[in-house]
Amino acid sequence: MNFGFTEEQNLLRDQVERFMQDSCPITRVREISDAGGFDADLWKQIGELGWLGLLIPEAFGGLGLKWIDQVVVLEAAATGLCPLPMASQALASTAILTCANDDQKSNWLPQLARGEAVYTLGLYDDANWIDPAAITATAKASGDGYVLGGKKPFVNDAGSADYLLLAVQGPNGLALAAVAKDEVRITAQPTMDNTKPMASVDLEDVQIGADRLLPMTAGQLYHLTDCGALAVTAEMVGAGSAMLELTGEYAKQRVQFGKPIGQYQGVKHRLADMYVDLESYRSLCYFAGWCADDDPKELARAVSLAKGYASDAFNQIGIDGVGLHGAIGFTAEYDAQLFLKRSKWARPMFGDSDFHLDRVASLGGL
Amino acid sequence: MDFDYTAEENAFREEVRRFIDDNLPPKKERDKNFLATWLEKVRAKGWVGFSWPKEFGGSAGGLIEQTILREEMALAKAPPLGTSMMGLAWVGPGIMEYGTEEQKRKFIPDILDSKVTWCTGYSEPNHGSDLAAIQCKAELHGDNYIVNGQKIWTTGAPWSQWIILLTRTQFDVASKHDGITCLLVPMDAPGVEVRPIENMAGDKHFAEIFFTDVEVPVEHRLGAEGDGWKVTVSALANERSSIGEVTQMFAKLENLKELVKSTKKQGKPAHEDPGVRRKVAQFEMKIAAMKYNGLRYLTKQIKGEPLSSETSVNKLHRASLEIEMDDFAVELTGQAGLQLRGGEDAVDGGTWSKSALNWPNVVIGGGTPNIQRNIIAERLLGMPKD
Numbered sequence: 001m002n003f004g005f006t007e008e009q010n011l012l013r014d015q016v017e018r019f020m021q022d023s024c025p026i027t028r029v030r031e032i033s034d035a036g037g038f039d040a041d042l043w044k045q046i047g048e049l050g051w052l053g054l055l056i057p058e059a060f061g062g063l064g065l066k067w068i069d070q071v072v073v074l075e076a077a078a079t080g081l082c083p084l085p086m087a088s089q090a091l092a093s094t095a096i097l098t099c100a101n102d103d104q105k106s107n108w109l110p111q112l113a114r115g116e117a118v119y120t121l122g123l124y125d126d127a128n129w130i131d132p133a134a135i136t137a138t139a140k141a142s143g144d145g146y147v148l149g150g151k152k153p154f155v156n157d158a159g160s161a162d163y164l165l166l167a168v169q170g171p172n173g174l175a176l177a178a179v180a181k182d183e184v185r186i187t188a189q190p191t192m193d194n195t196k197p198m199a200s201v202d203l204e205d206v207q208i209g210a211d212r213l214l215p216m217t218a219g220q221l222y223h224l225t226d227c228g229a230l231a232v233t234a235e236m237v238g239a240g241s242a243m244l245e246l247t248g249e250y251a252k253q254r255v256q257f258g259k260p261i262g263q264y265q266g267v268k269h270r271l272a273d274m275y276v277d278l279e280s281y282r283s284l285c286y287f288a289g290w291c292a293d294d295d296p297k298e299l300a301r302a303v304s305l306a307k308g309y310a311s312d313a314f315n316q317i318g319i320d321g322v323g324l325h326g327a328i329g330f331t332a333e334y335d336a337q338l339f340l341k342r343s344k345w346a347r348p349m350f351g352d353s354d355f356h357l358d359r360v361a362s363l364g365g366l
Numbered sequence: 367m368d369f370d371y372t373a374e375e376n377a378f379r380e381e382v383r384r385f386i387d388d389n390l391p392p393k394k395e396r397d398k399n400f401l402a403t404w405l406e407k408v409r410a411k412g413w414v415g416f417s418w419p420k421e422f423g424g425s426a427g428g429l430i431e432q433t434i435l436r437e438e439m440a441l442a443k444a445p446p447l448g449t450s451m452m453g454l455a456w457v458g459p460g461i462m463e464y465g466t467e468e469q470k471r472k473f474i475p476d477i478l479d480s481k482v483t484w485c486t487g488y489s490e491p492n493h494g495s496d497l498a499a500i501q502c503k504a505e506l507h508g509d510n511y512i513v514n515g516q517k518i519w520t521t522g523a524p525w526s527q528w529i530i531l532l533t534r535t536q537f538d539v540a541s542k543h544d545g546i547t548c549l550l551v552p553m554d555a556p557g558v559e560v561r562p563i564e565n566m567a568g569d570k571h572f573a574e575i576f577f578t579d580v581e582v583p584v585e586h587r588l589g590a591e592g593d594g595w596k597v598t599v600s601a602l603a604n605e606r607s608s609i610g611e612v613t614q615m616f617a618k619l620e621n622l623k624e625l626v627k628s629t630k631k632q633g634k635p636a637h638e639d640p641g642v643r644r645k646v647a648q649f650e651m652k653i654a655a656m657k658y659n660g661l662r663y664l665t666k667q668i669k670g671e672p673l674s675s676e677t678s679v680n681k682l683h684r685a686s687l688e689i690e691m692d693d694f695a696v697e698l699t700g701q702a703g704l705q706l707r708g709g710e711d712a713v714d715g716g717t718w719s720k721s722a723l724n725w726p727n728v729v730i731g732g733g734t735p736n737i738q739r740n741i742i743a744e745r746l747l748g749m750p751k752d
């Protein structure tokens with residue numbers, strides 16, 4: 001029994017946090033986000049550090065680590081609201097490892113691991129429905145390959161991706177279509193949080209070769225959904241903890257009625273509640289991260305407990321964090337609002353709290 | 367990170383399970399001697415004061431074994447391992463840390479053998495949360511302290527034989543934390559008067575206690591004169607992980623789910639109601655969070671890192687969950703939920719309604735939620751003190 005991190009994992013966390021502070025501070029985050037959410041230089045550095053190939057076996061050029069290590073990296077990167085598509089890259093690598101054949105793995109994984117190509121994953125086409133039936137884009141047999149149809153309205157990081165793995169209804173059931181950015185029409189969409197870019201992808205009449213359709217079972221789809229929810233939750237741990245720190249520091253310094261506002265119980269108790277929720281979804285997130293590789297049959301429940309908690313709690317941390325700052329928290333110039341926006345983004349991603357809590361109820365026998 | 371147990375730990379779990387199988391008959395089959403026999407047997411096993419040093423009669427058991435023991439006992443809904451809850455939780459550890467050799471010899475075995483039940487004399491009519499401001503006076507005259515004052519809300523006072531009593535030996539002090547002295551007092555000493563107080567659930571578990579010229583021999587002082595605050599704080603820090611409580615709460619959750627499955631709401635099965643499903647799932651989510659919080663803190667302890675005030679997190683969860691689960695069960699079952707034991711339509715024998723009336727027991731004892739929030743904000747988040 002050991003529910004703690006190894007020395008290597010703690011070093012990794014420190015390294016990523018330091019990278020964010022030194023190379024991608026919040027001023028840089030704003031610049032990158034305003035320019036569409038990508039920075040080739042930083043991406044190259046991250047690739048060289050090995051952080052994009054954590055989940056990929058060494059045989060394919062990765063580090064051969066586990067999702068719990070990926071959780072550490074995503075959490076640490078999110079303390080600085082990293083706008084780079086690290087989570088999407090990780091999910092794409094899991095999708096390839098889960099659904100691809102050996103040739104496809106050998107072709108795609110090494111460049112993915114080094115960050116030489118940016119990948120993303122698009123699953124559902126309904127705005128608020130986690131179900132195989134919520135995938136409406138299609139792939140139909142055509143000549144030696146397939147012709148795609150329909151539209152993927154909500155694809156994370158599509159604007160910066162070189163390759164996109166997109167869920168479709170294929171001739172023999174669910175599948176992932178692998179397309180290059182030039183083969184499809186990608187339209188960036190303005191959203192509440194521009195540190196997490198989103199785009200629609202029009203697939204109508206796009207032709208792909210036979211080796212570009214990866215069969216996917218419903219079980220695999222749900223596994224990828226769970227990994228997605230885990231990635232988002234890990235980012236909510238990092239971002240939530242940074243928001244609490246930012247707000248706590250402000251409460252210690254801001255003086256009103258002759259005292260630092262952090263001395264008033266009205267403020268103090270809100271901060272304590274933020275801490276209680278943060279620590280709690282943190283514990284659930286780490287357990288889910290461990291389940292991903294070490295107890296997969298528990299993953300669905302563990303992820304739903306974690307994301308079900310974090311979705312609402314992080315949103316409240318964002319609201320209270322901005323609120324405790326007063327008017328300055330509402331300004332564009334101050335950083336608190338960026339965390340609140342991130343919480344809005346995270347809430348529906350890979351299932352909102354209603355979806356996850358209902359699944360907890362079902363798995364628990366109701 | 368791993369959630370597996372070693373072969374030795376698994377063997378210990380098996381041993382506990384076997385013991386429970388052999389010695390814990392179903393409730394209906396237990397006779398009036400059952401509890402005494404049970405207490406004797408767990409004592410013979412060395413499971414009372416399991417983590418205490420062997421020289422004091424404990425087993426020097428490790429943190430994980432202790433967790434396993436608590437978990438299995440809670441799963442089996444076993445009776446407690448000793449009748450002196452407070453003696454085992456903090457009076458005993460306090461005496462082992464600050465007591466004289468004579469005090470250790472005199473008090474420790476009786477706590478382990480369930481011969482003596484202790485209560486805790488902290489709160490006073492004017493000082494509850496602000497514990498360090500206590501006024502109950504002890505004056506040294508020769509070899510005796512003379513105690514005058516009043517304690518209140520003292521849980522277990524109506525049936526305890528001894529009290530660990532916080533008194534003030536010095537009034538002219540720079541800090542209210544100075545000048546406090548801890549005394550060990552028999553409840554039948556001349557001048558001690560216990561008046562039980564009925565709580566809103568109709569029970570008389572706590573009492574007010576009046577001390578009038580009570581003589582306490584100086585050898586019954588725990589720690590040095592004026593060190594009472596230090597003794598109290600370190601005794602309360604003896605609280606371990608909340609694993610046993612979490613197991614009990616999971617069991618309560620299962621009962622709640624059974625209730626949901628057998629209840630109709632607006633004429634339809636309650637378990638189909640999205641609001642009901644979400645609420646029950648949120649209970650599970652918070653109890654699971656307590657479990658994994660507890661395991662993180664346990665890991666810290668095993669690695670030898672001192673726990674700060676993290677345990678306040680689970681205390682806050684528990685306080686709100688206990689209220690919310692009982693209230694949810696009462697509300698779910700409508701007018702029948704209101705009925706107490708004996709009512710024609712009482713739900714589950716009135717357990718939920720009774721428990722709903724009893725919540726302050728869990729919520730206020732040992733520090734109100736607002737005090738826990740102060741602790742978190744000040745000690746963990748570095749906010750300035752009130």
